[in-house]
Amino acid sequence: MRTTHGGPRAWLREHPLVPDAVLAVLLTAAAIPLAFVAGAPPSPEWPDPRPPSALSLTLIAVACLALAFRRRRPFAMLCLAEAAHTVLTALHHNASLAGVALLVLIYTVASAKGLALSLTALALDLVAFLLVLAVSGGGLNLTGEVFGVVLTMTAWVVGRSVRLRRAYLSELRDRAARLERAREADTRAARAEERSRIARELHDVVAHHVSVMTVQAAAARRILTSNPEGAEEALSAIEQMGRTAMAEMRSIVGVLRTDGQDGPAERGPQPGVRELPALVEQMREAGLNTQLWVEGERVPLPPGIDLAAYRLVQEALTNTLRHAGPAARAWVTVRHEPGEFSVHIEDDGTGMKAGAPAVTSPDGGRRTGHGLVGIRERVALYGGILRIGPRPGGGFEVRARFPLKDDA
Known part of the structure; x- marks a missing residue:
């Protein structure tokens, strides 16, 4: 009813x-x-x-x-x-x-x-x-006729005014409804973009730290009997790596915390180019011989490009650690130039030879996995150019260039 x-x-x-x-x-x-x-x-x-x-x-x-x-x-x-x-x-x-x-x-x-x-x-x-x-x-009766005409015109004008006012109010309601729909669509798009960003960040953090922890665990297992002190150091490094990974993940997903009883989530600054020396040292401790060069005059980078460069180096070195072999070496070159910022990561791993289309690890995993696909999206988001592939003479390289706006 x-x-x-x-x-x-x-x-x-x-x-x-x-x-x-x-x-x-x-x-x-x-x-x-x-x-x-x-x-x-x-x-x-x-x-x-x-x-x-x-x-x-x-x-x-x-x-x-x-x-x-x-x-x-x-x-x-x-x-x-x-x-x-x-x-x-x-x-x-x-x-x-x-x-x-x-x-x-x-x-x-x-x-x-x-x-x-x-x-x-x-x-x-x-x-x-x-x-x-x-x-x-x-x-x-002329007076009566004029009065009748005035009344008729008044009724007509009042009717037209009412119609125009109704049309105006209807347009305002339609506009408000369209704005509300547009706002909801923008909100949904922003939420989707935020979920995608968080997914990329979590992938990069988890993939990097878990890969390093796996290498450290394998090394500890091999020397557990012959070198207990070395195994203990490897286990300590694994523990520290796990704590670092948890801290980074809490920082990334802190924006999603809405429970007022727990208070606001702790959110530290996102890593950037200035954290690359610590990342390189971390990879050395994991067993990858890594060198870092910074060329040009350092200038403040936009936060998005700063984070994208760090994740690019992190993902590339993680892939090298996993797939390039135990004796591989890696070089990271960061170059600041007028109007441009570039990052170049290369290794001499035995898994990639000149002219080969891709590298396959012993377990069948490809060097250009989902992580580098996500990096490609990051670089494209900021108008950069990314090259991933074999380097002449063997090995693998990842090169990215980001355009910088001239603020002068």
Whole structure:
């Protein structure tokens, strides 16, 4: 069963025929007796109207009852009432309140229909007036006619104003709805982008630290019996690496913490180029002979490029540690140039020979895995150029160039 919310006013808006029918009946009930009352206001066209007859009363009732369907068929009801009013005035009968019904219908057409139809309604009233003028032979009450024209134009102007205001409010509501939908779409896109960013960060952090921990664990297992002190150092390095990984992951996902009882999550600064020496030292401790060179005058980098460069070096060195072999060496070159920043990571691992399309590790994993695919997305996001592939003479290299805006 359908229920209506908003009270009687909302119900009347959903059922316009009811108030219109009540208005039509009340106007007819007032117009019929008024036609018989001595001294009842005559029509402006005829100062001395004839006594009411069955025909005149019927025409008055038709004009007034047309209001019952004014919002369903406004122009048709206007034509019907206009015809009844014209016949009444042409036959010298008192129109009673039929003129009021005409004013209401003209207002309804102007407020509910477009400009063309509302102008047609105004022209129809003018044609009816000219027709009565022709029948009367010029014997009209000029003051009454001017007053009638002013009332008609006022009703039309008020109707048009109401229609324009309704259209304006409707446009405001539509615009607000469009803005709300756009805001929701932007929010969803921002959330998706944030999830993608967090996924990339987590992949890079987990892949790097787990790879290093795996290498350290393998080394500890091999020397556990022959060199217990060395194995203990490797296990300590694994413990420290695990703590570092957990700290970084807490920093990355801290933005997702919403539980007020636990307080705000701790979020440290994201790593950047300045943390590369620590990363290189970490890789040396894991068994990868790594060298770092920084060329050019250091300049502050945009945070996104700074983080992307760090993750690029981290992912490339992690792949080298995993796939290039135990005797591999790696070189990291960071170059600051006017308008450009570049990072170059290369190794001499035996897994990649010149001309080979890709390198496969002993367990079947490819050097260009999901991590470097994510790095490619990072570099492209900041307008950079990335090259991943074999280096001449063997080994593997990753080279990225980022354009920098000139702030001068």
